[in-house]
Amino acid sequence: MPILSIQSHVAYGHVGNSAAVFPLQRLGFEVWPVHTVQFAAHTGYGPPKGRVFDAAMISDVVAGISERPDFATCEAVLSGYMGSIEIGGAILEAVERVKIANPKALYCCDPVLGDVGKGFFVRSDVPKFMRDHVVPRADIITPNLFELEALTGIVCHDLASMRRAIEAMHRAGPGIVLVTSALMPDTPPDAFDMLVSDGASLWRLRTPKLDIRPNGAGDVTAALFLAHCLRTGAPSEAMRLAAASVHDLLEATAASGKQELQLVEAQGVFVAPSLRFSVERL
Numbered sequence: 236m237p238i239l240s241i242q243s244h245v246a247y248g249h250v251g252n253s254a255a256v257f258p259l260q261r262l263g264f265e266v267w268p269v270h271t272v273q274f275a276a277h278t279g280y281g282p283p284k285g286r287v288f289d290a291a292m293i294s295d296v297v298a299g300i301s302e303r304p305d306f307a308t309c310e311a312v313l314s315g316y317m318g319s320i321e322i323g324g325a326i327l328e329a330v331e332r333v334k335i336a337n338p339k340a341l342y343c344c345d346p347v348l349g350d351v352g353k354g355f356f357v358r359s360d361v362p363k364f365m366r367d368h369v370v371p372r373a374d375i376i377t378p379n380l381f382e383l384e385a386l387t388g389i390v391c392h393d394l395a396s397m398r399r400a401i402e403a404m405h406r407a408g409p410g411i412v413l414v415t416s417a418l419m420p421d422t423p424p425d426a427f428d429m430l431v432s433d434g435a436s437l438w439r440l441r442t443p444k445l446d447i448r449p450n451g452a453g454d455v456t457a458a459l460f461l462a463h464c465l466r467t468g469a470p471s472e473a474m475r476l477a478a479a480s481v482h483d484l485l486e487a488t489a490a491s492g493k494q495e496l497q498l499v500e501a502q503g504v505f506v507a508p509s510l511r512f513s514v515e516r517l
Contacts, residue, residue: 236264236265236308236310236311236465237264237265237266237267237305237308237309237310238259238264238265238266238267238309238310238311238312238313238461238462238465239267239269239297239300239309239311239312239313239329239333240252240255240256240259240266240267240268240269240312240313240314240458241268241269241271241293241297241312241313241314241325241326241329242255242268242269242270242271242313242314242315242316242454243270243271243272243274243315243316243318244268244270244271244272244273244274245273245274245275245276245277245285246273246274246275246276246285247275247276247495248276248277248450248451248494248495248496249450249451249454249455249495249496249498250277250450250451250454251270251271251272251315251316251451251454252268252269252270253451254451254452254454254455254458254496254498255313255315255454255455255457255458256268256458257498257499257502258455258458258459258462258480258498258502258505259458259459259462261502261505261506262459262462262466262505262506264462264465267300267309269293269296269297269300269329270288271287271288271293271316271317271318271322272285272286272287272288272318273285273286273288274286277450277451279450287318288322289321289322290319290321290322290324290325291325293322293325293326293329294325294328294329297325297328297329297332298332301332301336306333306336307336307337308337309333309336309337309340310337310339310340310341310465311340311341311342311343311461311465312326312329312330312333312340312341312342312343313343313345313457313458313461314326314342314343314344314345314369315345315347315454315457316345316347316357317347317357317361317364317365317369318357318358319358319361320358320360320361320364323361323364323365323368323369324368326369327368327369327372330342330372341374341375341461341464341465342372342373342374342375343373343374343375343376343377343457343460343461343464344369344370344372344373344375344376344377344409345376345377345378345453345454345457346365346369346370346376346377346378346382346386347382347453348361348362348365348378348381348382348385348386349381349382349385350379350381350382351379351380351381351416353381354381355385362385362386365386366385366386366407370386370404370407370408370409371407371408372408373408373409374409374410374411375409375410375411375412375413375460375461375464376404376409376411376412376413377413377415377453377456377457377460378404378412378413378414378415379414379415379416379453380414380416380417380418383397383400383401383404383414384400386404386407387399387400387403387404387407388403389403391417392419392420393419393420394419394517397414397417397419397430398437401414401430401432401437405432405434410433410434411431411432411433411434411464411470412430412431412432413429413430413431413457413460413470413474414429414430414431415429415453415456415457416428416429417429417430417439422441423441424444425443425444426441426442426443426444427441427442427444428440428441429441429442429474429478430517431470431471431473431474432470433470436471436516437516437517438470438471438474438514438515438516438517439514439515439517440474440475440478440512440513440514440515441512441515442478442482442512443482445482445485445486445489446489447485447488447489449485449488449494449495449496450495450496451495451496452481452484452485452496455480455481455484455496455498456477456478456481459476459477459480459481459505460473460474460477461473462477463476463477471514471516472514474514475511475512475513475514476508478512479504479508479509479510479511479512480504480505480508482508482510482512483501483504483508483509483510484496484497484498484501484504484505487500487501487504488501
């Protein structure tokens with residue numbers, strides 16, 4: 236089951252495609268990575284060395300892949316950080332190419348816009364483009380709490396408001412909504428919640444909060460969730476499996492004392508995580 240992953244790429248560390256591709260491969264998926272940038276390392280280290288690719292280059296690469304005889308076997312497109320609306324347009328063109336070749340293919344969008352306490356870290360025109368053009372085309376969307384509020388205009392302070400925001404997201408287009416960080420009144424201070432909805436049912440999963448937030452964890456989460464949705468067809472099970480693997484990965488990263496995700500050293504967690512979290516239907 237090939238997956239076309241259009242994201243940024245770094246040579247050192249793991250964000251974007253360098254965070255998403257290997258876990259997908261470890262789970263047995265063929266991945267066709269298309270890079271939107273090639274940087275030495277992520278911007279957390281300071282101004283990046285490298286190059287931002289233009290939309291025409293991305294479209295050209297995807298067009299070349301589409302000429303291969305097995306292009307119609309592509310099961311999904313995965314996207315993350317969009318550096319510009321032009322790159323976003325090229326990604327949507329790629330989604331259209333894939334869906335023409337395989338109408339059953341899914342588009343999973345990780346709508347990277349910002350985070351609680353940090354605000355937006357994208358260009359000022361990207362949030363509107365994401366809301367008006369990208370979200371309506373997505374089958375699966377994986378916002379964090381900040382992004383859910385930004386895309387729906389609904390402040391989520393309890394379960395009722397969270398439901399309203401998720402329902403608004405469904406009305407905009409996506410059939411599956413995964414909220415990767417949901418803080419509600421009953422969420423303990425040493426934990427965080429994840430929510431997933433398929434439009435008919437809403438499930439919650441609670442995991443222990445770890446004192447580590449390395450770059451790239453959201454990219455891994457979106458990739459694993461997509462993989463398990465393709466494998467199981469069950470969003471709640473996909474959330475459970477993805478959360479277990481990411482938790483184990485973060486624990487291994489914390490134990491290593493290193494700043495970057497320990498994808499290679501902890502690769503077994505993608506196939507067989509040690510923990511099993513329970514999923515509650517709300």
